[in-house]
Amino acid sequence: MLVETLIDTPYYHAVGKEIDVFNQAYKNKIPFLLKGPTGTGKSRFVEFMAHQLDKKIITISCHEETSSTDLIGRFIIKGAETVWLDGPLTTAVKEGAIIYLDEIAEARPDVIVAIHSLTDHRRELFIDKLGETVKAHEDFMLVASFNPGYQRGFKELKPSTRQRFIAVSFDYPEPKIETEILVNETDIDTDTAKKLVAIGNKIRNLTELGLTETVSTRLLVDAAKIIHSGLPKRLSVHVAIVEPLTDDLQTLEALKDLCNLMI
Ligand code: ADP
Numbered sequence: 001m002l003v004e005t006l007i008d009t010p011y012y013h014a015v016g017k018e019i020d021v022f023n024q025a026y027k028n029k030i031p032f033l034l035k036g037p038t039g040t041g042k043s044r045f046v047e048f049m050a051h052q053l054d055k056k057i058i059t060i061s062c063h064e065e066t067s068s069t070d071l072i073g074r075f076i077i078k079g080a081e082t083v084w085l086d087g088p089l090t091t092a093v094k095e096g097a098i099i100y101l102d103e104i105a106e107a108r109p110d111v112i113v114a115i116h117s118l119t120d121h122r123r124e125l126f127i128d129k130l131g132e133t134v135k136a137h138e139d140f141m142l143v144a145s146f147n148p149g150y151q152r153g154f155k156e157l158k159p160s161t162r163q164r165f166i167a168v169s170f171d172y173p174e175p176k177i178e179t180e181i182l183v184n185e186t187d188i189d190t191d192t193a194k195k196l197v198a199i200g201n202k203i204r205n206l207t208e209l210g211l212t213e214t215v216s217t218r219l220l221v222d223a224a225k226i227i228h229s230g231l232p233k234r235l236s237v238h239v240a241i242v243e244p245l246t247d248d249l250q251t252l253e254a255l256k257d258l259c260n261l262m263i
Helices: 019-028 043-052 068-072 088-095 109-116 175-186 190-205 217-226 233-244 247-261
Strands: 001-006 034-036 057-061 073-078 083-084 096-101 124-127 134-136 141-146 166-169
Touching: 019 034, 019 043, 019 166, 034 043, 034 175, 043 057, 043 096, 043 141, 057 088, 068 088, 068 141, 083 088, 088 096, 088 124, 088 134, 175 190, 175 217, 190 217, 190 233, 190 247, 217 233, 233 247
Parallel strands: 034 141, 034 166, 057 096, 096 141
Antiparallel strands: 001 057, 073 083, 124 134
């Protein structure tokens, strides 16, 4: 769990109308779903919005073992006593924070069940272990992200869950914006940033490689960072962009050759 005390505004470059949509979702207390591949700025956007709205954000990175107990709370033994400890979701519901369930589809099904009553007109959380229902604070907002399942290996989100959210798609930004992001995030020179973005787009278009996930903005940012801090460009591209994508030796070699021509 990550509870952030935000001081500086996180840098976020808008790519569409997502800021307006989020503001309206917040105003109307409608849950917000960010759809899109990994590394496309979803988490950064939520951090940015929380800062803009001056709200605390509690982030949960969901995985196969994330259960409703992890989110709602549990009894713990303290000395001779058993005491109840609120989980992050319960805390957010009571305090009126933004809860961000990153990769919600990865969590166990009981998590989805637990949030249902929070995502409709009831806006309440049932704590089964206490037999209590907690009404959400007026400012509470539920935000979730997921990686749509058009590629193998990703879990889907049921229509009955998806339809409780306002949803916005995130994707790799257009080259001009992605170049600006690299420059802003890493202070790298514009010319190298442009080359990295061109490499990213080239590999993204090589759909025949059948990569599970392709080059994200995050990978390009990482490459830019290590170039800026002094690693040779080609080596940086190999280790930050190519190696994380695949373990297939032939594909690795082909991608490295391709990148060498572009930087
Ligand atoms: P996701 O949550 O979609 O996996 P992140 O929000 O962690 O992705 O983004 C990964 C990195 O990419 C960020 O740390 C940031 O450096 C960069 N990034 C991607 N999109 C943007 C954007 N629109 N504005 C600013 N930075 C971005």
